[in-house]
Amino acid sequence: MVFGFGTFWYWGIGTKCITTDHISPAGSIQKDSPATKFLLERGVDKKDFNSYGSRRGNDEVMARGTFANIRIVNKLLKGEVGPKTIHVPTGEKLYVYDAAMRYKAAGQDTIVLAGAEYGSGSSRDWAAKGPMLLGVNAVIAKSFERIHRSNLVGMGIIPLCFKPGEDADSLGLTGHERYSIDLPNKISEIRPGQDFTVTTDTGQSFTCTVHFDTEVELAYFDHGGILPFVIRNLNRE
Numbered sequence: 001m002v003f004g005f006g007t008f009w010y011w012g013i014g015t016k017c018i019t020t021d022h023i024s025p026a027g028s029i030q031k032d033s034p035a036t037k038f039l040l041e042r043g044v045d046k047k048d049f050n051s052y053g054s055r056r057g058n059d060e061v062m063a064r065g066t067f068a069n070i071r072i073v074n075k076l077l078k079g080e081v082g083p084k085t086i087h088v089p090t091g092e093k094l095y096v097y098d099a100a101m102r103y104k105a106a107g108q109d110t111i112v113l114a115g116a117e118y119g120s121g122s123s124r125d126w127a128a129k130g131p132m133l134l135g136v137n138a139v140i141a142k143s144f145e146r147i148h149r150s151n152l153v154g155m156g157i158i159p160l161c162f163k164p165g166e167d168a169d170s171l172g173l174t175g176h177e178r179y180s181i182d183l184p185n186k187i188s189e190i191r192p193g194q195d196f197t198v199t200t201d202t203g204q205s206f207t208c209t210v211h212f213d214t215e216v217e218l219a220y221f222d223h224g225g226i227l228p229f230v231i232r233n234l235n236r237e
Contacts, residue, residue, distance in 0.1 A: 019121035025052035025065025066130025119148025156225035
């Protein structure tokens with residue numbers, strides 16, 4: 001199962017984790033952002049933009065606001081602060097949303113390489129919905145905040161943990177690699193807490209623990225997330 005480039009590699013400023021406030025669309029819609037471009041193209045005056053919170057029912061705006069926090073730090077940009085990343089194949093510096101759409105157009109899934117307690121902070125559903133809409137299929141972290149890990153599973157995103165004492169830095173991962181995770185094709189063969197091997201196109205190989213913690217979470221993942229799971233169960237009734 002290939003998940004493409006580890007394109008989005010974030011690290012909190014002065015902390016060892018990225019919070020839901022870094023991930024989820026929040027605050028004012030910034031000038032020149034993908035969300036601003038989207039609204040202007042649809043005839044919305046800047047004075048009427050308001051905030052991401054006021055537009056949380058619009059998935060197009062919210063997807064463009066995911067990872068758009070102006071204080072986020074991206075290691076792919078060598079510590080530069082702001083909501084941009086590197087599009088690995090071309091080396092271009094782009095807004096995270098724009099890079100994500102390029103990967104999706106090319107049929108390339110993406111992953112997040114993260115540090116400890118990924119997703120700490122207040123529980124925000126869009127911190128999991130947004131990455132799913134951007135095409136993120138897996139997060140590999142040192143550890144997860146409990147509720148955010150559950151929310152990721154509910155969106156069909158695989159939560160994987162590095163082995164104790166290991167992380168992206170110690171393994172020499174740069175985020176420019178292409179990753180393959182040896183999950184079985186049959187979800188029924190996966191067990192909560194099972195170990196799987198992750199390999200890269202640079203020849204690296206390491207073991208991660210999958211954090212599906214219950215059989216119900218495996219069922220969610222099997223259906224592509226909690227919403228398809230619920231809808232399919234309703235259709236059977």
